[in-house]
Structures are given as C-alpha cells and as structure tokens.
Amino acid sequence: MEDSTVKLHVDNISLSFGGIKALQSVGFSVQHGQIVAVIGPNGAGKTSLINSITGFYRPQIGAIRLDGVDITHLPPYKRAQLGIARTFQNIALYTNMTALDNLMAARHIHMKANALTAALFYGPARREEIANRERVEEIIDFLEMENIRKTIVGNLSYGLRKRVELGRALALEPSLLLLDEPMAGMNVEEKEDMARFILDIHERQKMTIVLIEHDMGLVMDISQRVVAIDFGIKIAEGTPDEIKQDEHVIKAYLGQEVQPENAADLQAVSE
Amino acid sequence: MSANIRPSGVFDTSYAQDIALNRTRTDKWLSNGLFVVLLLLPLLSSEGPLGLNIVPSLWIGTLNRIAIFVIAVQGLNILTGYCGQISLGHAAFMAIGAYTGAILGRELGMTFWLALPVAALVTGIVGLIFGLPSLRVKGFYLAMATLAAQFIIPWLLRYPLEPLTNGSRPLDVPVPNLFGISFAADGAMFYIIIPAAVFLSLAARNILRSRVGRALISVRDNDIAAEQMGINVFNYKLLAFFVAAMFAGIAGCLSAYNTNSVSLDTFLLDQSIAMLAMLVIGGAGYPLGPLFGVTFVLLLQQIIIPALIPPLNNVLPGLLPFINPVNIYAALSPLIFGLALAIFLVFNPRGLAHRWEIIKIAWKLRPFSH
Ligand SMILES: Nc1ncnc2c1ncn2[C@@H]1O[C@H](COP(=O)(O)OP(=O)(O)OP(=O)(O)O)[C@@H](O)[C@H]1O
Numbered sequence: 247m248e249d250s251t252v253k254l255h256v257d258n259i260s261l262s263f264g265g266i267k268a269l270q271s272v273g274f275s276v277q278h279g280q281i282v283a284v285i286g287p288n289g290a291g292k293t294s295l296i297n298s299i300t301g302f303y304r305p306q307i308g309a310i311r312l313d314g315v316d317i318t319h320l321p322p323y324k325r326a327q328l329g330i331a332r333t334f335q336n337i338a339l340y341t342n343m344t345a346l347d348n349l350m351a352a353r354h355i356h357m358k359a360n361a362l363t364a365a366l367f368y369g370p371a372r373r374e375e376i377a378n379r380e381r382v383e384e385i386i387d388f389l390e391m392e393n394i395r396k397t398i399v400g401n402l403s404y405g406l407r408k409r410v411e412l413g414r415a416l417a418l419e420p421s422l423l424l425l426d427e428p429m430a431g432m433n434v435e436e437k438e439d440m441a442r443f444i445l446d447i448h449e450r451q452k453m454t455i456v457l458i459e460h461d462m463g464l465v466m467d468i469s470q471r472v473v474a475i476d477f478g479i480k481i482a483e484g485t486p487d488e489i490k491q492d493e494h495v496i497k498a499y500l501g502q503e504v505q506p507e508n509a510a511d512l513q514a515v516s517e
Numbered sequence: 518m519s520a521n522i523r524p525s526g527v528f529d530t531s532y533a534q535d536i537a538l539n540r541t542r543t544d545k546w547l548s549n550g551l552f553v554v555l556l557l558l559p560l561l562s563s564e565g566p567l568g569l570n571i572v573p574s575l576w577i578g579t580l581n582r583i584a585i586f587v588i589a590v591q592g593l594n595i596l597t598g599y600c601g602q603i604s605l606g607h608a609a610f611m612a613i614g615a616y617t618g619a620i621l622g623r624e625l626g627m628t629f630w631l632a633l634p635v636a637a638l639v640t641g642i643v644g645l646i647f648g649l650p651s652l653r654v655k656g657f658y659l660a661m662a663t664l665a666a667q668f669i670i671p672w673l674l675r676y677p678l679e680p681l682t683n684g685s686r687p688l689d690v691p692v693p694n695l696f697g698i699s700f701a702a703d704g705a706m707f708y709i710i711i712p713a714a715v716f717l718s719l720a721a722r723n724i725l726r727s728r729v730g731r732a733l734i735s736v737r738d739n740d741i742a743a744e745q746m747g748i749n750v751f752n753y754k755l756l757a758f759f760v761a762a763m764f765a766g767i768a769g770c771l772s773a774y775n776t777n778s779v780s781l782d783t784f785l786l787d788q789s790i791a792m793l794a795m796l797v798i799g800g801a802g803y804p805l806g807p808l809f810g811v812t813f814v815l816l817l818q819q820i821i822i823p824a825l826i827p828p829l830n831n832v833l834p835g836l837l838p839f840i841n842p843v844n845i846y847a848a849l850s851p852l853i854f855g856l857a858l859a860i861f862l863v864f865n866p867r868g869l870a871h872r873w874e875i876i877k878i879a880w881k882l883r884p885f886s887h
C-alpha cells in the first residue's frame with residue numbers, strides 16, 4: 247500500500263483544543279534517511295505536529311503511519327518502542343538525574359530487568375547494566391560530554407542540557423528523530439556544534455530526522471525538504487530553495503508580500 | 518555528581534566497578550563489619566546466652582522498632598521519594614500486613630514463614646488498587662485519594678471484619694517458630710527483623726540503580742518526557758504502589774509478630790504522617806533517607822521528648838497560669854515534636870541523607886578539599 251521508501255506519513259491530521267485549531271488537515275511524508283525541516287511563525291502548530299507524531303497529542307482526524315504501519319492509536323511509550331525519539335522545545339530532562347542516568351533511563355526499551363531481578367541485581371540484571379552502559383558511553387563520546395557525565399543535569403548550562411537531550415533521544419536508538427528547535431537560544435558556537443552533531447547522526451546512521459527550526463540559514467544548510475505551516479495549515483512544501491521563493495511563506499513570515507532580502511530577515515521576524 | 522565521589526587516588530577501571538555499591542575494599546569491609554557487629558548485639562545483652570549485660574536489653578527492642586519502620590519507610594521512599602507519588606495511606610497498608618499475617622497465623626495456623634510473604638502479597642495488591650487513581654490525578658489530589666485508603670481500610674478492619682480482627686480491641690498474635698526454636702523474646706525477633714530490614718534496604722537500593730529505578734525517577738522528574746521515552750508511566754506508578762505497599766505489609770506483619778499483638782490505633786492517619794515526616798527528615802529519594810529519618814524520629818519521640826517533658830512540665834504551668842496544667846501536659850509531646858521537625862527542616866531542607874553525602878565527600882576528598 248505505502249511506498250516502501252516512506253518512513254513517516256502524516257496523513258492529513260487535524261487537531262484542535264476546544265476552539266483552537268492547532269492543525270488543520272496537515273499532511274506530508276518523510277522518506278527514509280531524509281532530513282525534513284518544519285518551519286512556521288510562532289504558534290503555527292509546529293510543536294503540536296511533533297506531539298501528534300509521538301502520540302502526546304491525539305489528532306481528532308487523520309492518521310500517522312510509521313514504516314507503513316498505522317500508529318495513530320498507539321500510546322506514546324509504544325511509539326518510542328517502535329523507534330520514534332524526540333527532543334523538546336522547552337528542555338524536558340530528568341532534572342535530578344546525572345547526564346549519564348538521563349541517557350541510561352532512555353535505554354529502558356532495550357533492557358529487560360523487572361522489579362524482582364533488579365532488586366537482586368545479580369547475573370543478567372547486572373550484565374545488562376554494563377552492556378547498556380557501554381552503548382551509552384559511545385553516545386557520550388560522540389556528543390563530547392565525557393566531563394559532564396556525572397553532573398546533575400539541572401546544574402548544566404542551557405546549551406549542554408540541549409545536548410544531553412539529544413543524547414537521551416539517541417540512547418533510544420531510534421529510526422526517526424524529531425527535534426523541536428534544537429538550536430533555539432544557543433550561541434553561535436553551540437549552534438555550530440549542534441548542527442555538526444545532527445549532520446553526523448544523519449550521515450553515519452542514515453537517520454531520518456524531522457527538525458523544527460526558525461533559523462532559515464540553518465534550515466537551508468541541513469535539510470533536504472521543508473514543510474511550512476501557518477495557523478495550523480500547511481502553506482508550502484518543497485526544497486529549501488523553493489520554500490525561500492514561496493510567496494505564501496514570505497507572506498506568513500512578513501505579513502505582507504515583500505521579498506525578504508536574506509535569510510536573517512525571515513528569522514528576525516519570526517522571533 | 519556527588520553520588521560518585523571516590524577517595525583521592527581511587528579510579529574506576531571498569532563500568533562494573535563504577536556501578537558497584539561498595540566501590541573500594543574498605544567500603545566493603547566497613548559495611549560488612551557493621552552488619553556483623555549489629556548481629557552480635559543481642560548476645561551481649563542480658564537476654565543473650567552468655568549472661569553478659571553490656572548492651573541494655575531495652576536497646577534491642579528499640580532497634581527492632583527502628584528496623585520495622587525502616588522497612589515501611591523504604592517502601593514509602595520508593596513510592597514518594599523515587600516515583601514522586603505522595604501517599605497518606607501508608608499506615609493503613611501496614612495494618613493490612615499486620616492483620617493478614619495475624620489472621621493467617623491464628624485462623625489457619627499458618628506458619629509465620631509463610632504468613633509473612635502472603636501478607637506482603639495481599640498488601641501489595643491492596644496498594645495497587647488504591648494506586649489506581651494515580652492514572653488520573655497527581656500531587657495534592659492523589660494525596661487526597663490515598664487519604665481515602667487511610668479511612669476505608671481501618672474502618673473495614675474495625676467493623677465488617679470484626680469477627681476476624683477483634684475490632685477496636687487488640688488481637689493476639691502467635692509466636693513464630695523455626696525447628697522448635699521459639700522467637701518470643703526481642704533478642705530472638707531481632708534475628709528476623711534486622712536481616713529483613715537489611716535485605717529489603719539493599720533490594721530498594723538495587724532497584725534504584727537499575728532500569729526500574731531510573732524509570733521510577735523519570736516518572737517523578739518528568740512524566741510527560743518519560744512516556745515519550747518509552748516508559749509506560751501508569752505501569753510504573755502502579756508498580757511503585759505495589760512495592761511500597763508490600764514493604765509496608767512486611768513491616769506491619771513483622772510488628773504484629775514482634776509484639777505478639779495488633780491493635781488498630783497504631784495504624785491511623787497520625788502514623789502515616791509520621792512516616793512521611795521520617796522520610797522527609799531522612800531525605801526523600803536517598804537510599805539512606807529511611808534509616809536516618811526513622812532513627813531520628815523514633816529517638817526523638819521515645820527518648821528525647823520523654824526526657825524533656827518532666828522539667829518543662831515543672832516550669833511551664835508557672836509561666837502560663839491561664840492554661841490548665843493538664844492541657845499543657847497533653848500538648849507538650851506533639852508541640853516539641855512539631856517544633857523539632859520545623860527547626861530541623863529549616864536547617865536541613867533536603868534531609869539528613871543529603872547532609873551525610875556532603876560529609877562523606879569531604880572525608881573522601883581529604884586531604885585535598887577541592
Ligand atoms: N495543550 C494545549 N492546549 C491548548 N492549546 C494548545 C495546546 N498546545 C498548543 N496549543 C495551541 O495550539 C497552537 C499551536 O501551538 P504550537 O505550540 O504547536 O505552536 P508552535 O508552532 O510550536 O509555536 P512556537 O514557535 O512558539 O513554538 C497555539 O495557538 C497554541 O496556543
């Protein structure tokens with residue numbers, strides 16, 4: 247039925263909260279191994295879209311398919327088991343845990359210990375701890391966070407917390423990574439690091455990534471396709487170059503039909 | 518950060534060592550040695566076979582009581598400290614364990630060794646049922662829902678189940694036996710209660726450092742993120758209720774067989790609140806929190822306050838002539854208790870276990886204080 251190259255299919259979903267229509271029949275699909283950027287002004291419905299994919303929000307109409315399988319009715323934790331991982335716009339780490347434990351907590355779906363075997367912490371339960379610790383250490387190496395491993399994440403800087411959150415998502419070993427403004431609020435250097443990590447993940451692991459980002463410059467650099475939404479409606483979809491020229495997009499960002507002189511304008515207006 | 522400080526010069530060489538409870542050989546000797554010394558105490562009391570009187574036998578009874586409450590509060594720590602679900606019904610769960618254990622022994626002649634696990638299981642299931650509201654409500658509202666358990670359970674035990682429980686009057690409990698050895702004396706019960714407390718505290722500690730413990734803390738720290746990170750939040754909340762109630766059930770059953778009597782008025786709301794106070798004072802979410810909190814509160818209640826009351830009772834009526842001396846006397850104990858807790862929490866808002874960690878780090882980092 248589905249095209250086997252499609253990783254994620256958002257099939258015309260509509261989501262409303264009382265009178266607020268957060269999403270209205272939004273549909274698009276993401277190919278395996280693609281990086282797709284979702285753009286749109288504040289309140290456009292971008293986060294609501296990600297929340298609908300993870301199952302935190304339930305669209306009233308439409309369907310979500312992952313690898314051709316309808317997951318519309320699965321609870322969030324089952325979707326995570328199927329390979330969907332995300333980061334949050336407003337960091338949602340486990341504040342009182344160390345960075346290491348935040349990542350280890352995300353190994354949950356790859357581990358088996360139950361309350362009884364955990365209580366005895368012997369044999370398989372112990373071996374499982376060590377094996378998963380090794381996987382997590384690889385991610386820690388990759389994200390260059392060796393020196394904050396055992397820091398309580400509540401004490402970390404904003405940029406580092408964002409990085410730990412990316413690490414936590416990676417620790418799930420997902421096949422679809424959803425990043426909600428991974429670079430918002432960072433300084434230039436941190437943004438460059440984050441962009442490098444995202445590109446690395448994409449290249450090395452052939453990861454499919456959906457990314458919300460305001461900075462049009464970055465969107466142009468990283469993504470292969472862009473979906474633009476405004477007031478809950480998809481207003482455009484295409485390659486970054488097409489989107490830059492799209493009159494609906496320009497209108498949405500500027501509120502009038504003016505050609506933006508450069509990408510920075512788009513960003514400045516959106517923030 | 519603080520949880521993983523090693524003495525200067527000690528480095529972990531493997532992940533296995535990094536996750537071990539006793540990271541160095543000294544740690545291991547210290548903890549094992551402490552346990553052995555503890556087990557020797559009854560032998561040195563007047564109850565022991567050697568006829569020595571080095572350890573006052575009153576201590577043995579106090580240690581038993583402390584250990585029983587350590588078990589109960591370890592359970593509460595899993596539920597409230599790790600999983601973040603407040604319960605005001607913990608004493609009621611202890612009552613379930615106590616009465617189940619007692620009734621199984623009395624009515625069915627079941628041996629204590631079987632009655633204990635059955636009582637634990639029954640209490641766990643009851644806890645699970647009263648944990649169901651946690652699907653829908655959190656925080657203050659959940660506390661209210663668990664308060665229902667604290668009223669319903671004692672009521673059930675007092676009235677509908679009176680033929681079995683003896684209602685408001687105390688119920689006699691048989692003496693545990695093992696191969697003809699009777700566990701009537703405090704000194705004998707000590708060898709059941711202390712190993713149980715140590716074993717269950719270790720079990721709680723192990724749960725904390727495993728997949729399950731991390732899932733529980735994830736639920737506490739951010740349930741919305743946890744659910745989207747593959748954790749079945751509701752399952753883990755229920756698991757926390759189940760395990761917490763099981764610990765309470767074991768504590769209740771042990772207390773019944775320890776005193777060979779059960780009475781309902783030891784399992785009321787004030788006891789639930791006292792256990793929450795123990796947890797907070799000791800340090801909620803810290804493995805050692807229950808031990809510190811229970812010891813502090815029981816010593817305060819049973820030794821410090823009784824010692825303070827007579828002198829205060831001599832002075833206060835003179836200072837407060839407008840209050841009936843009888844009322845002053847009645848108010849003293851709760852007043853001192855409340856005051857002590859308030860003062861204590863102002864200076865140790867994160868509990869004794871947190872303070873202990875700080876002291877430990879300072880010690881291990883010596884002679885380099887940075
Ligand atoms: N849980 C909710 N309850 C009620 N309204 C909501 C909820 N979540 C989102 N909305 C509304 O849905 C609309 C879209 O919000 P959303 O957070 O998806 O926007 P966004 O594109 O991510 O914006 P931003 O760039 O500010 O992050 C907004 O009008 C918002 O107020």
Ligand SMILES: [Mg+2]
Pocket residue numbers: 292293294335
């Ligand atoms: Mg958003």
